[in-house]
Amino acid sequence: MIIAIDGPAASGKGTLGKRLAAHYGLRHLDTGLLYRAVAKAMLDAGAPLADEAAAAAAARALDLSSLDEQTLKTETLGEAASIVSAYPAVRAALLDLQRKFAACPPGAVLDGRDIGTVICPDAEVKIFVTAAPEVRARRRLVELRARGEPADEASVLADIRRRDERDRTRAAAPLVPAADAHLLDTTHLDIDAVFRAAVAIVEAARGG
């Protein structure tokens, strides 16, 4: 079974993806980490983020086994990832790797922006997670503070809005729900309620 989860920044799709994967015995890939790792490689090499060819080369050189969530989940890398992920050459370089990951038995949960639309258009279950930007900003703030990153609510909210806008309006694989995705608005739900709602969606899709 392949479960595709898409949604905007800080919508809770990563946490949901992990829990669904554990529940169904599937592998999990947070595809945002791929774009964050490309951005990190660029910044580490001192390459300008505007250099699409260098970003594509970094994407081709990416090693899935070396993704370190702790190092990659910073605000700076989120913003930089949003920039490099708009390049078609970067997306093309990461396509096969994601599809191969999804196709390996017993299946997988992938979360990102274009899983249901581009990477796994035939996924058995597609969930599009949303939440009000203010709620996402507050959740992200709690995460950042727990990791000791200095952050204030207004700048986190501004960052989320800027990233939403860029991810939704880019030409290559923009953030849009697949036509057959189930919408899950988590604005008023805690993580347990989100998980239960998602399991209900998966069970209904499997039953049907």
Ligand code: DC
């Ligand atoms: O989910 P995240 O915040 O870790 O993603 C960081 C950026 O990477 C996001 O702003 C857009 C990009 N991204 C993408 O374009 N496609 C994906 N499947 C996942 C992330």
